[in-house]
Amino acid sequence: MASNKPAPEAPSRFGSDFTTEYASGTDTESGTALTAEFGTEGLGGTDRSWEEWNPTEESVRPVRGRHRVAKQRNGLARSSTVLGVGVIAAVGAGGMATAQSKPPVSISLPDSLADKLPDANSLPGVGALFSEESAADQAQTAAAPLTSAGITTAEAEQGATDAGEALRARILQQAEQQQSAADAEAKAAEEKAAAEKAAAEAKQKQDVAEAKAEAKAEAAKKKAEEEAKAKAEAERLAKLAASYAIPTSSYTITSTFGQAGSMWSSGYHTGLDFAAPTGTPIKAVHTGTIKSAGWSGSYGYRTVLELEDGTELWFCHQSSINVSVGQKVTTGETIGRVGATGNVTGPHLHLEVHTSSGTGIDPMTWLRDKGLTP
Structure with missing residues (x-):
């Protein structure tokens, strides 16, 4: 240069x-x-x-003339050596402009004058501006170009020598880091939303599955209860059936309880008719006591069997009676025979059931409650 x-x-x-x-x-x-x-x-x-030089406003005024002494901090220029550097940093649309350095200008002073200049460190209020760095550090700092100012140690180790480019690189790196952080945050938000949606769907499916399982379990429980109830009822009816019997055999049901018709004086049928051949045996439906046995008008020959709970069974239109009043009979014992006596159109057994209060009820229902199926 x-x-x-x-x-x-x-x-x-x-x-x-x-x-x-x-x-x-x-x-x-x-x-x-x-x-x-x-x-x-x-x-x-x-x-x-010669007295100690005390700089005043007059003595520290810049020297007018051709030669000037440049004073810089941190030992950048001392005595007869002056380092002149121009640094320009510009920020434009395209980025950071590179700092350019100007060639140094050498300015010399007569040795006789330079030797008598006071040391800057001894000047009151001026020496504090200089760091207490070593001569080697001062020389190294003075030798370093100003374009490397602001470059970190890591950047210097990577070969960076231009402060503008280093600053631009740091800005770009910071922008990339911010963009990466924003992308990571957006990705995390998406993953969180997806996880919440998946959890909601899984919970909904689980709730539906639990509801179905609960409904299925409830149905199974209800079915099991119904089956258990039916089984218990069947056992009860079977047990009752062992102690109850159908009143006759080889029969046909011809009229039921409550059936309307003019041939009945009450206007409706009050019992259950078992049509069977004359002479077919009539059996005691359940154990009880004969309350009455004999002729009974339109009923013909009739036998009344009273059970232990007060229920009365009327066996009507018999051709003959085989029991007497006060006699104890058991289930299945023959108490008479089918006939056509009284107000009839043919041989049959007319069976009526009356409660202990005297109210007539449907014989079919009563027999089924006892486990019998006429």
Whole structure:
């Protein structure tokens, strides 16, 4: 890199050459003789001692003239070496512009003047601006280009030397990280929504399955209860059937209870008719006592059997009676025979059932309650 040629040294009145060459003689322009007041003893020919320099507003004013001393922090430029660097960072639509460096400009000062300049660290209020870094660190900092300012150690290890590009890379990396975080958050939200939907569907299916299972279990329970009830009823009827019997055999049911007709004086049939041949045996339906036995008008020959609970069974239209009043009979015992006596159209057994209060009920229903099927 090219640099400006150093300016020639100007004679100093503080140097020995100036004292010897210019302290005496004649001014070439005015013709006035020069005295030795600018000798080695200082101005005015008197011996003056140098005091500690205390910078004031007048003494720290910038030097006007061709040569200027650039003062920079952190040891970037000291004494006769000045490092001039221009750094431009611009942000545009396309990104961050690269910082460009300017060539350094060398400025030299006479050694006689440079040697007598005070040390910056000794200046009141100025020395604090300089860090207490070592000379090696200062040299390394001064040697480092300003374009590397702001580059992290990791970026420097990766070979990054341009601060603008490093900043641009960090911005892009941060944008990518933010985009990745947003994508991850969106994906997590989608996964959460999908999981919640799947859980809701699974719960709904589970509820439906549980409802079906519960309904099935309830139906099975109800069926089992009904079956158990039917079984118990069958057992009960079987047990009753062992102690009850159909009143005759080889019969045909011709008229039922409540059937309407003019041939019955009440206007409806009051019993159950078993049509059978004359002389067919009539059996005691259940164990009981003969309450009456004999002729009974339109009923013909009739036998009344009273059971233990007070129920009365009427056996009517018999051709003959085989029992007497007060006699104890058992289930299946013959108490008479089928006939056609009384108000009849043919031989049959007319059976009526009366409760203990005297109310007539349907014989068919009563027999079925006892486990019998006429």
